[in-house]
């Protein structure tokens with residue numbers, strides 16, 4: 001006899017697995033390539049052979065993932081906790 005899960009339990013389990021997978025991905029790979037410049041960090045002029053730094057990624061060619069950004073916000077909040085004085 002095989003144990004069977006209800007459809008709701010299967011949905012909750014799948015959501016949990018996907019969420020945990022995304023969190024692990026945000027910890028291991030916090031950045032993704034900038035979509036505006038395709039990760040090059042440059043915006044090419046359409047007429048002449050000139051370029052400027054991409055304003056969205058400020059020339060780095062990378063963007064921080066949304067999940068990692070949220071984690072960094074909470075980490076910043078944790079660090080600002082007042083120190084206890086003796």
Ligand SMILES: [Zn+2]
Pocket residue numbers: 034035036037038039040041042054055056057058059061062
């Ligand atoms: Zn960019």
